[in-house]
Amino acid sequence: MRNPQLNAKGELHHLLSIEGLPRAIIERILTTADSFINIASREVKNVPLLRGTAVFNLFFENSTRTRTTFEIAARRLSADVFNLDITRSSTAKGESLLDTINNLTAMQADMFVVRHAASGAPYLIAQHVAPHIHVINAGDGRHAHPTQGLLDMYTIRHYKRDFANLTVAIVGDILHSRVARSDIHALTTLGVPEVRAVGPLTLLPSGLEEMGVRVCTRLEEGIKGADVIIMLRLQNERMRGALLPSAEEFFRNYGLTPEKLRLAKPDAIVMHPGPMNRGVEIDSHVADGSQSVILPQVTFGIAVRMAVLSITASSQRIE
Amino acid sequence: MKLAIVNGRVADPASGHDAMADVAIVDGRIAAIGAAPPGFKPDRIIDARGLIVAPGLVDLCARMREPGAEGALKIEMRAALAGGVTGVVCPPDTDPPLDEPGLVRMLRQRSREAAGARLYPLGALTAGLAGETLAEIETLHEAGCVAFMQTRALPHDKSVLLQAMRYAKTFDLPLWLRPVEDTLAASGVAAAGAVAGRLGLPSVPVAAETVALHTVFELQRAAGSPRVHLARLSSAAGVELVRQAKRAGLPVTADVGIHHVHLIDIDIGYFDSNYRLDPPLRSQRDRDAIIAGLADGTIDAICSDHTPVGEDDKLLPFGEAAPGATALETLLPLVLQWAARANVPLIRALGKVTSDAARVLGEPTGRLAVGAKADLVVFDPNARWRAVPEALVSDGKDTPFARHELEGRARFTLVGGEVRFERA
Numbered sequence: 252m253r254n255p256q257l258n259a260k261g262e263l264h265h266l267l268s269i270e271g272l273p274r275a276i277i278e279r280i281l282t283t284a285d286s287f288i289n290i291a292s293r294e295v296k297n298v299p300l301l302r303g304t305a306v307f308n309l310f311f312e313n314s315t316r317t318r319t320t321f322e323i324a325a326r327r328l329s330a331d332v333f334n335l336d337i338t339r340s341s342t343a344k345g346e347s348l349l350d351t352i353n354n355l356t357a358m359q360a361d362m363f364v365v366r367h368a369a370s371g372a373p374y375l376i377a378q379h380v381a382p383h384i385h386v387i388n389a390g391d392g393r394h395a396h397p398t399q400g401l402l403d404m405y406t407i408r409h410y411k412r413d414f415a416n417l418t419v420a421i422v423g424d425i426l427h428s429r430v431a432r433s434d435i436h437a438l439t440t441l442g443v444p445e446v447r448a449v450g451p452l453t454l455l456p457s458g459l460e461e462m463g464v465r466v467c468t469r470l471e472e473g474i475k476g477a478d479v480i481i482m483l484r485l486q487n488e489r490m491r492g493a494l495l496p497s498a499e500e501f502f503r504n505y506g507l508t509p510e511k512l513r514l515a516k517p518d519a520i521v522m523h524p525g526p527m528n529r530g531v532e533i534d535s536h537v538a539d540g541s542q543s544v545i546l547p548q549v550t551f552g553i554a555v556r557m558a559v560l561s562i563t564a565s566s567q568r569i570e
Numbered sequence: 571m572k573l574a575i576v577n578g579r580v581a582d583p584a585s586g587h588d589a590m591a592d593v594a595i596v597d598g599r600i601a602a603i604g605a606a607p608p609g610f611k612p613d614r615i616i617d618a619r620g621l622i623v624a625p626g627l628v629d630l631c632a633r634m635r636e637p638g639a640e641g642a643l644k645i646e647m648r649a650a651l652a653g654g655v656t657g658v659v660c661p662p663d664t665d666p667p668l669d670e671p672g673l674v675r676m677l678r679q680r681s682r683e684a685a686g687a688r689l690y691p692l693g694a695l696t697a698g699l700a701g702e703t704l705a706e707i708e709t710l711h712e713a714g715c716v717a718f719m720q721t722r723a724l725p726h727d728k729s730v731l732l733q734a735m736r737y738a739k740t741f742d743l744p745l746w747l748r749p750v751e752d753t754l755a756a757s758g759v760a761a762a763g764a765v766a767g768r769l770g771l772p773s774v775p776v777a778a779e780t781v782a783l784h785t786v787f788e789l790q791r792a793a794g795s796p797r798v799h800l801a802r803l804s805s806a807a808g809v810e811l812v813r814q815a816k817r818a819g820l821p822v823t824a825d826v827g828i829h830h831v832h833l834i835d836i837d838i839g840y841f842d843s844n845y846r847l848d849p850p851l852r853s854q855r856d857r858d859a860i861i862a863g864l865a866d867g868t869i870d871a872i873c874s875d876h877t878p879v880g881e882d883d884k885l886l887p888f889g890e891a892a893p894g895a896t897a898l899e900t901l902l903p904l905v906l907q908w909a910a911r912a913n914v915p916l917i918r919a920l921g922k923v924t925s926d927a928a929r930v931l932g933e934p935t936g937r938l939a940v941g942a943k944a945d946l947v948v949f950d951p952n953a954r955w956r957a958v959p960e961a962l963v964s965d966g967k968d969t970p971f972a973r974h975e976l977e978g979r980a981r982f983t984l985v986g987g988e989v990r991f992e993r994a
Contacts, residue, residue: 371887375886394769457762
């Protein structure tokens with residue numbers, strides 16, 4: 252079974268998941284992002300790489316932040332950007348996901364940036380679009396958020412230079428996190444020797460060990476000696492079932508405070524995909540502290556998404 | 571009407587007969603196996619050279635979509651015949667559920683008109699299958715229901731299950747249960763494990779099956795041991811619990827869907843919704859335990875779990891796609907494929923879809939015996955064919971085996987001595 256995001260020449264045609272991406276492609280995306288980083292500081296922020304390309308942002312699930320960064324990235328590449336907020340109620344009116352895709356294809360779309368609440372939805376779309384169209388996964392269910400994973404790698408490389416000797420801890424709600432899954436695949440592909448998943452057993456999915464991850468149920472153990480700490484967002488709805496008793500108890504056990512951060516390496520960086528819940532997974536003193544790289548992550552995110560859009564756009568579908 | 575099937579290899583799991591023989595059929599019943607009766611002059615002779623003559627398949631679960639999709643039964647019955655299936659057990663998860671005698675009579679009438687396979691309807695165990703109040707199961711039995719099923723999962727309220735068992739025991743009616751604890755299965759769409767974890771799919775833990783089995787066995791003991799059939803086992807732990815229950819003497823039987831004999835969760839690949847099945851596909855260890863359970867008799871029968879799903883209901887993200895697959899026409903070759911791979915003698919493999927299934931059902935079918943109704947299939951074990959969805963008879967086109975090359979195909983299907991299907 253060929254990885255559906257690569258064409259027959261092994262080039263990136265869609266970006267659906269980091270799982271199964273060759274290391275060389277990930278590195279090419281990071282290197283290409285380097286060349287886009289400086290554009291933001293120029294007077295003319297645009298390059299003409301995607302002039303005449305129609306990029307449709309298809310957000311079946313709301314996310315202003317991710318959509319905006321994709322929009323900025325596409326505009327800086329001179330693409331024509333169309334935003335469609337397709338709430339689930341409008342698809343419930345009778346038009347199926349694939350009908351929507353076919354309609355948009357008829358509007359001369361070239362790229363779809365897709366956010367969907369169901370794991371795997373971008374795969375279904377990629378399977379059924381016309382051959383010239385590229386699909387970028389902007390987050391599907393609990394499955395993957397590959398551009399977030401790539402921008403996290405860009406951030407780590409920026410501050411740590413090399414992946415070869417790092418210990419990276421991912422902390423919080425791993426079970427429901429597409430970011431965690433994408434980060435894990437990226438980190439293991441790039442050769443990070445120790446990736447730790449930290450959280451209570453109710454928020455850790457099965458199969459983490461098979462993904463090359465060390466499971467830690469205590470924060471202290473998980474971040475000890477870490478070079479990088481990635482905190483995940485904990486959604487309020489997790490407190491409604493039996494996964495967690497309260498936000499307060501979660502913070503007491505897994506919230507990153509200045510005291511706990513001292514267990515990590517002195518030069519450890521703290522990351523978060525946003526939006527943050529201050530006082531739930533992260534203390535404000537850490538979020539705003541000197542080791543936090545949360546805002547640079549956002550800036551790098553635009554360059555990384557420019558790299559992904561331009562690289563996928565340049566591939567041809569070859570069967 | 572007199573019919574002779576000559577030169578074939580006659581394989582009858584019930585008697586163990588497996589040798590070249592001719593079969594004589596008179597007035598819908600088998601008149602002789604071997605030498606024809608004196609003076610036998612057949613109206614038609616079927617030459618079965620190179621073919622196998624076996625009892626028609628008895629499928630313990632095939633959805634005919636009626637009531638609900640009017641006209642569907644006729645098509646699905648033709649699919650059954652094309653697959654060599656001469657008896658279909660229809661679960662009550664229709665729309666509306668099969669919980670009223672009038673619906674059962676209507677269904678049986680339509681089945682007679684369709685002239686397909688024999689119909690064995692399962693009545694709903696609870697009204698509307700809601701798991702709250704008992705359906706009129708004794709009256710439904712009178713109307714033709716062979717057993718009573720709670721589909722999808724055990725009733726949420728276990729006191730309803732206990733009373734259902736006591737009531738069924740009163741009339742010695744068998745209960746068919748899906749060993750699924752709904753509170754644990756919740757909204758899971760894939761088996762708990764590395765694959766679901768990696769793909770980010772909501773999962774069903776093995777405990778959803780084992781807790782349900784423990785519950786069934788305890789309540790069965792409390793209710794005076796009514797007969798229970800466990801439909802669609804999926805896990806190694808579940809198979810082991812059934813093995814122990816049988817050893818302890820509880821009156822239980824069990825089946826497995828054919829897909830779970832072949833496939834595992836890894837086969838889901840990149841979210842292929844053809845592999846979205848209920849119960850979800852589990853690990854290789856679970857599949858191996860299912861195969862071992864078939865070998866030692868813990869699992870009595872294999873069914874197709876035939877579920878025609880509309881194309882639009884499969885063209886959805888994995889978790890939103892309707893579960894189920896079309897399977898009446900692939901059941902026979904997939905049973906043969908399992909037999910070849912697991913080194914199971916042909917006659918024992920066929921037993922799982924004929925005589926063993928009939929024993930679960932308690933019906934005098936699934937065997938080739940003098941005097942028995944001539945429900946049989948003549949199939950070519952070596953016929954290679956590609957399962958092209960558009961070419962399937964069933965309205966259901968979605969199968970994990972789409973475009974796979976399969977081996978073994980029905981050539982003639984007879985119900986009550988009448989050739990109801992033949993393929994050149």
